[in-house]
Amino acid sequence: MKALVAVKRVVDYNVKVRVKADQTGVETANVKMSMNPFDEIAVEEGLRLREAGIVSEVIVVSAGVQQCQETIRTGLAMGADRGVLVLTD
Numbered sequence: 001m002k003a004l005v006a007v008k009r010v011v012d013y014n015v016k017v018r019v020k021a022d023q024t025g026v027e028t029a030n031v032k033m034s035m036n037p038f039d040e041i042a043v044e045e046g047l048r049l050r051e052a053g054i055v056s057e058v059i060v061v062s063a064g065v066q067q068c069q070e071t072i073r074t075g076l077a078m079g080a081d082r083g084v085l086v087l088t089d
Helices: 037-051 066-078
Strands: 002-006 009-011 033-035 057-064 082-087
Touching: 002 037, 009 066, 033 037, 033 066, 037 057, 037 066, 057 066, 066 082
Parallel strands: 002 057, 057 082
Antiparallel strands: 009 033
16 A cells, blocks of 8 residues: 655745735745645654555655645655655646
């Protein structure tokens, strides 16, 4: 069995979030982005399942812009076997 772990690129939890001047959303320019902390926990659990022999492979997947590659690389650095990026606008 394989474990598929969905990961998302979000504003780093140590960064203070600022609202755009026109009140349409959150300012993301020049803001540090990282993997969602809950997704990090999910990747770690997938790795534990692999170590226990329950799953044979851990795959991290993310959907988004090209910069989401960094999030997938973080999952691979944690020990995941493969990463998949679905490019969307």
